[in-house]
Amino acid sequence: MKTATVSLIALMWTCVNIQIAAVHQRDTDHFIQAIQQIEDSSLEVSPLSIVRSLRRAAGHDNAFTQSFLGAIDSDSESDILKTNHSRDIEAWSLEFLRFFDKAIHNFVTDAREERGVVLTPDGTTVALAPLLQGIEAGLKARSQGLHPQDLHLLTLARTLGLSFLHAYNTSSAERLGPDGCWDNITAPMVFKLLGAPSLATDALINGGMDGALLGVRLSEGAEPHPKLSELLQSYYHFQLGEAGLDKAPRLVSPRRRENYRKLVPPSLLEETVLKFLEDRHPSEELKKAVKEGVQDFVLRYLDCPPMIPRCQWGAQTPKGIPVRLSPPLRFLYIHHTEIPSSPCLTFHQCSRNMRAMQRFHQEERGWQDIGYSFVVGSDGYMYEGRGWGRQGAHTRNHNAFGYGVAFVGNYSASLPTQHSLNLVRHRLAKCAVTARFLQANHTVQGHRQVVAGTTCPGDALYSEISTWEHYREAESPNATAS
Numbered sequence: 395m396k397t398a399t400v401s402l403i404a405l406m407w408t409c410v411n412i413q414i415a416a417v418h419q420r421d422t423d424h425f426i427q428a429i430q431q432i433e434d435s436s437l438e439v440s441p442l443s444i445v446r447s448l449r450r451a452a453g454h455d456n457a458f459t460q461s462f463l464g465a466i467d468s469d470s471e472s473d474i475l476k477t478n479h480s481r482d483i484e485a486w487s488l489e490f491l492r493f494f495d496k497a498i499h500n501f502v503t504d505a506r507e508e509r510g511v512v513l514t515p516d517g518t519t520v521a522l523a524p525l526l527q528g529i530e531a532g533l534k535a536r537s538q539g540l541h542p543q544d545l546h547l548l549t550l551a552r553t554l555g556l557s558f559l560h561a562y563n564t565s566s567a568e569r570l571g572p573d574g575c576w577d578n579i580t581a582p583m584v585f586k587l588l589g590a591p592s593l594a595t596d597a598l599i600n601g602g603m604d605g606a607l608l609g610v611r612l613s614e615g616a617e618p619h620p621k622l623s624e625l626l627q628s629y630y631h632f633q634l635g636e637a638g639l640d641k642a643p644r645l646v647s648p649r650r651r652e653n654y655r656k657l658v659p660p661s662l663l664e665e666t667v668l669k670f671l672e673d674r675h676p677s678e679e680l681k682k683a684v685k686e687g688v689q690d691f692v693l694r695y696l697d698c699p700p701m702i703p704r705c706q707w708g709a710q711t712p713k714g715i716p717v718r719l720s721p722p723l724r725f726l727y728i729h730h731t732e733i734p735s736s737p738c739l740t741f742h743q744c745s746r747n748m749r750a751m752q753r754f755h756q757e758e759r760g761w762q763d764i765g766y767s768f769v770v771g772s773d774g775y776m777y778e779g780r781g782w783g784r785q786g787a788h789t790r791n792h793n794a795f796g797y798g799v800a801f802v803g804n805y806s807a808s809l810p811t812q813h814s815l816n817l818v819r820h821r822l823a824k825c826a827v828t829a830r831f832l833q834a835n836h837t838v839q840g841h842r843q844v845v846a847g848t849t850c851p852g853d854a855l856y857s858e859i860s861t862w863e864h865y866r867e868a869e870s871p872n873a874t875a876s
C-alpha cells in the first residue's frame with residue numbers, strides 16, 4: 395500500500411490543475427472525470443500507465459495478476475511516475491488517492507456495504523478492479539501475446555472459480571451475487587448488498603464482463619488506442635435515440651449480457667474456470683460443483699434479462715400482506731402501460747415512470763403495490779414490479795394464474811423496440827421456464843383476450859404477440875388449474 399501511495403502521489407504530481415470536489419460521488423461520471431484530469435495534465439500519460447497505477451490502488455497487484463500482466467516495478471513505463479513530490483501537493487493528492495482507493499478497492503464490509511464499485515448511467519453497478527484489469531490486458535495483448543482466454547480468466551473466470559470453491563468448502567448457499575442498491579441514485583455514496591455476499595457479487599460480475607468486452611475490443615483495435623476516458627465514456631455514457639438499442643452501437647453497457655454470451659460461450663467459460671482450479675487438483679465432486687455453478691451463472695447472468703431491483707428504482711414498500719403465488723404458473727399476460735405513453739430510454743426516466751405508476755396504483759387504485767409483475771423499458775432493462783413470488787394486480791380474475799408484464803409506452807399504433815420485444819419473448823420466458831416460475835408449455839396472452847373492455851396491450855403490440863410461439867387463443871385458466 396505504501397508503494398501504491400507513493401506512485402499515485404507521484405502520478406498526481408504531474409497533474410497540476412486538478413480540482414477536487416469535496417465530496418466524491420461513486421459513479422462512472424466522477425471516475426471518468428478523474429481519469430480525464432490525469433490525461434489532460436500531461437500528454438505523456440498513456441492509458442497503460444494509468445491503468446497500471448490504478449492496479450496498485452485497487453489492491454490487486456498480487457502474484458496471480460502479475461503472472462498475466464507483469465510486475466509494475468519492472469516496467470519502464472512506470473518511470474513517468476517517478477517524479478518529484480512535495481508536501482504541498484501531498485495533502486490534496488491524498489484526497490485524490492482516497493477517492494481512487496474507495497472507487498477501486500473491492501471488498502464488502504460487515505454491514506454488507508460493497509466498496510470499489512460505481513453506479514453506471516444505465517442503473518447497474520460495476521466493480522472497477524476487474525474492469526481495469528481487462529483493459530490493461532487488452533492494451534498489452536499484442537505485445538505480451540495474451541490469449542483471449544487468459545483475459546477471461548483474469549477478469550471473470552477466476553472470480554467465479556474462487557467463489558464456487560469457497561461455497562463448496564464452506565457448504566454455503568451463496569456462490570453468486572447478490573445485487574445491491576445505492577443510497578441515492580443521483581448522488582450515490584453507499585452501495586448496500588441485498589443479501590449475504592458471495593465472492594462473486596453482481597458488481598464483480600458486471601465489471602468482469604465489461605473488462606473482458608473492452609479488453610478484447612482494445613486487443614483487436616488499431617493503435618493508437620483511444621484515451622481511457624473516451625473508451626469508458628463511449629461504453630457507459632451514450633444517448634439512446636427513439637429507436638432505443640435497435641440503433642445503438644454494439645459496444646454499450648446495456649448490451650453487456652448479449653455481448654458477453656457471444657464472446658464467451660458457456661462451454662468455454664466452464665473450461666476456463668476449471669483451468670483456474672487445475673493447480674488445486676480438484677476432486678470429481680468439486681468439478682461437479684463448478685459445472686453447476688457455471689450453469690447457474692449462465693441462467694442468472696446470460697439467459698435472464700437484466701433486471702433493475704425495486705430498491706434501485708426507488709419503490710415504496712407494499713401496503714398490506716402480499717398473496718404468494720405457486721409457481722410454475724401457466725400464463726404470461728402482456729400489457730402496455732398506455733400512460734406513460736412514451737417509451738422510457740434511460741434508467742432515470744424508467745425509474746421515474748415506475749415510481750409514478752406505483753404511486754398511482756397505491757394511492758388512486760388502492761392496491762398494495764404497482765400492479766405489474768415486471769415492466770419493460772426501452773433502455774435495455776426490465777424493472778422488478780411484484781416479482782416472481784407475489785401475486786400482481788394486472789389482469790382481473792387471472793392474477794393467480796400468471797405474471798403480468800407491461801411495456802412502458804402506448805403501443806396502439808407502433809411497436810416497442812425489437813430489443814425490448816426480444817427481452818420478453820426470448821429472455822424472460824426462457825429464464826422463467828428454466829428457473830421453474832413458468833411452465834414449459836406456458837401460454838402468452840394479451841390483456842384484452844381475458845378481460846373485457848380493454849384494448850390493452852394496444853392493437854400493434856397485440857398483433858405482434860399473436861405471432862409468438864407461446865401465444866394461444868383465449869382459454870380459461872380454471873379449466874385445468876386444479
Ligand SMILES: *[C@@H]1O[C@H](CO)[C@@H](O)[C@H](O)[C@H]1NC(C)=O
Nearest residue numbers: 407408475476477478479480
Ligand atoms: C522537481 O521539482 C522541481 C521544483 O518543483 C523542479 O524544478 C524539478 O525539475 C523537478 N524534478 C523532476 C525530475 O521533475
Ligand SMILES: *[C@@H]1O[C@H](CO)[C@@H](O)[C@H](O)[C@H]1NC(C)=O
Nearest residue numbers: 556557559560561562563564
Ligand atoms: C478451500 O479449501 C482448500 C483446502 O481445504 C483450501 O486450500 C482453500 O484455500 C479453500 N479455498 C477457499 C476459497 O475457501
Ligand SMILES: *[C@@H]1O[C@H](CO)[C@@H](O)[C@H](O)[C@H]1NC(C)=O
Nearest residue numbers: 577578579580581582583708
Ligand atoms: C439525493 O441527492 C441529491 C443531491 O444531493 C438530493 O438533492 C436529493 O434530495 C437526494 N435524494 C434523496 C432521495 O435523498
Ligand SMILES: *[C@@H]1O[C@H](CO)[C@@H](O)[C@H](O)[C@H]1NC(C)=O
Nearest residue numbers: 732733735804805806807808
Ligand atoms: C394511444 O395511442 C392511440 C393511437 O395513437 C391514441 O388513440 C390514444 O389516445 C393513445 N392513448 C393515450 C392514453 O394517450
Ligand SMILES: *[C@@H]1O[C@H](CO)[C@@H](O)[C@H](O)[C@H]1NC(C)=O
Nearest residue numbers: 722724833834835836837874
Ligand atoms: C403443461 O404442462 C403441465 C405440466 O408440465 C401439464 O400438467 C399440462 O397438462 C400441460 N398443459 C398443456 C396445455 O399441454
Ligand SMILES: *[C@@H]1O[C@H](CO)[C@@H](O)[C@H](O)[C@H]1NC(C)=O
Nearest residue numbers: 790791792844870871872873
Ligand atoms: C376462476 O375460478 C375462481 C374461483 O372459482 C373465480 O373466482 C374466477 O373468477 C375464475 N376465473 C375465470 C377466468 O373464470
